[in-house]
Amino acid sequence: MNNIKEIVENQRTFFIRGNTIDYEYRRENLKKLKAMLKENESEIYFALKQDLNKSKHEAFLTELGFLYSEIDFTLKNLKEWMAPVKMPSPLSHKGSKSYIVKEPYGVVLVISPWNYPLQLALAPAISALAAGNCVIIKPSEHAKHTSQLLSSLIQSTFDRSLFSVMEGDIETTQNLLKERFDYIFFTGSTNVGKEIMKAASEHLTPVTLELGGKSPAIIDADANINLAAKRIAWAKFTNAGQTCVAPDYIYLHEDVKFKFTKALVKHIKALYGKHPLYNEEYTKIINNKHFERLVQLLDQGSIIHGGNYNSETRLIEPTLIEKVTWDDPIMQEEIFGPLLPILTFKNIEDALYVIKRQEKPLALYYFGENEKIQQQVIEFISFGGGAINDALFHLANPHLPFGGVGNSGMGAYHGQYGFDTFTHKKGILKQTTKFDMPFRYPGSKFNTSVV
Numbered sequence: 001m002n003n004i005k006e007i008v009e010n011q012r013t014f015f016i017r018g019n020t021i022d023y024e025y026r027r028e029n030l031k032k033l034k035a036m037l038k039e040n041e042s043e044i045y046f047a048l049k050q051d052l053n054k055s056k057h058e059a060f061l062t063e064l065g066f067l068y069s070e071i072d073f074t075l076k077n078l079k080e081w082m083a084p085v086k087m088p089s090p091l092s093h094k095g096s097k098s099y100i101v102k103e104p105y106g107v108v109l110v111i112s113p114w115n116y117p118l119q120l121a122l123a124p125a126i127s128a129l130a131a132g133n134c135v136i137i138k139p140s141e142h143a144k145h146t147s148q149l150l151s152s153l154i155q156s157t158f159d160r161s162l163f164s165v166m167e168g169d170i171e172t173t174q175n176l177l178k179e180r181f182d183y184i185f186f187t188g189s190t191n192v193g194k195e196i197m198k199a200a201s202e203h204l205t206p207v208t209l210e211l212g213g214k215s216p217a218i219i220d221a222d223a224n225i226n227l228a229a230k231r232i233a234w235a236k237f238t239n240a241g242q243t244c245v246a247p248d249y250i251y252l253h254e255d256v257k258f259k260f261t262k263a264l265v266k267h268i269k270a271l272y273g274k275h276p277l278y279n280e281e282y283t284k285i286i287n288n289k290h291f292e293r294l295v296q297l298l299d300q301g302s303i304i305h306g307g308n309y310n311s312e313t314r315l316i317e318p319t320l321i322e323k324v325t326w327d328d329p330i331m332q333e334e335i336f337g338p339l340l341p342i343l344t345f346k347n348i349e350d351a352l353y354v355i356k357r358q359e360k361p362l363a364l365y366y367f368g369e370n371e372k373i374q375q376q377v378i379e380f381i382s383f384g385g386g387a388i389n390d391a392l393f394h395l396a397n398p399h400l401p402f403g404g405v406g407n408s409g410m411g412a413y414h415g416q417y418g419f420d421t422f423t424h425k426k427g428i429l430k431q432t433t434k435f436d437m438p439f440r441y442p443g444s445k446f447n448t449s450v451v
């Protein structure tokens with residue numbers, strides 16, 4: 001506890017002294033972070049393998065590679081993002097100049113989950129450091145090999161007064177939340193998100209909440225079925241479905257049910273083999289609690305593919321389930337694992353109404369060729385972000401904001417949206433002293449004429 005107080009206090013002093021303001025200093029730190037990751041790639045792969053059995057390919061694509069791109073993109077654009085922005089002034093403000101100054105908040109707390117334990121801890125930190133803040137990361141206790149490695153790497157690379165990692169369980173987070181931060185960035189479940197927001201309100205600390213939900217993948221009758229199945233097989237079963245924006249369920253036009261499920265099974269086999277439980281590259285479930293939760297969900301509906309599991313290795317086959325209803329537990333909670341329920345619809349408009357009645361999802365994917373309907377889906381349903389004829393890939397575009405809406409979160413990051421999240425925008429009016437417009441003062445002609 002005292003340690004927490006001391007670190008926050010040291011960071012606050014460091015920040016108040018103006019150490020983080022300089023553009024070159026921020027650049028140096030981002031470069032240092034990239035070099036730290038590059039020099040320790042093999043240890044990072046090993047930690048991710050131990051925590052989640054992540055393959056090197058997946059670990060690069062979704063963790064390290066993503067972070068390298070985010071750092072490079074930030075380095076390339078930082079000067080422009082930091083620059084004051086000239087704004088127009090109305091005629092009533094004649095003689096003055098208006099502009100926006102970008103100011104860091106101060107000391108930032110980043111709380112991250114276990115599913116992409118490196119990426120989701122460091123991506124917000126990159127934005128926060130770029131914006132000139134000091135950062136404390138609280139990584140997830142459930143991905144302990146990655147958390148420990150992250151902690152020791154950050155500790156040996158950075159001044160703790162700028163950037164530090166605080167490992168621990170829920171109690172550690174709760175103790176951290178008693179301190180006053182200038183910004184809190186939380187990634188995790190919706191229920192914990194509510195606790196974070198409550199705690200933040202005590203100090204009026206602004207928050208970004210990157211939460212979860214049930215993200216639908218809609219497959220319409222005119223979709224390119226083979227490609228849709230291939231992209232969904234990858235998007236759903238990457239990281240064994242433990243992805244916040246993984247398609248949570250398939251909403252499928254009845255006319256293409258047979259064709260689509262057949263293609264999906266084909267692509268699952270192509271990606272993970274005929275026996276995924278023996279595939280050394282297939283991600284495992286993070287812990288026994290989540291494993292047992294998922295195994296219980298297998299009792300619902302009828303399994304049309306997969307369904308086998310191994311409790312020793314905590315692997316569950318990519319599993320397709322049909323004959324589930326909206327009232328079944330599998331359709332009531334975020335699945336966050338390799339189980340994919342398939343529901344069908346006859347009419348796209350009815351399907352959209354059904355989705356709109358659910359909580360606003362973090363992502364939505366529509367597969368279909370008709371541009372009018374694509375547009376209708378985008379406009380009619382509220383969701384964090386998503387893709388047409390693809391899934392998951394939108395989050396790797398640094399030009400797009402990434403975040404939820406409603407129960408799936410608030411605020412966004414990635415690229416400039418991340419920089420902006422950790423930046424207070426200060427509006428400044430610089431007035432002339434060469435003359436003084438009279439109309440604002442009582443008794444001025446303007447005033448009299450108004451009266």
Ligand code: NAD
Nearest residue numbers: 112113114139140169170173188189192210211212213244
């Ligand atoms: P979680 O909410 O259980 O935990 C997240 C973090 O909060 C961890 O560091 C944990 O130690 C801490 N925490 C847990 N309970 C707490 C409490 N009562 N008080 C204070 N801190 C607490 O989430 P998780 O299981 O690690 O991750 C899975 C969830 O995260 C899923 O819902 C998923 O959709 C969501 N998620 C969202 C995104 C996104 O970008 N929107 C990304 C990944 C995961």
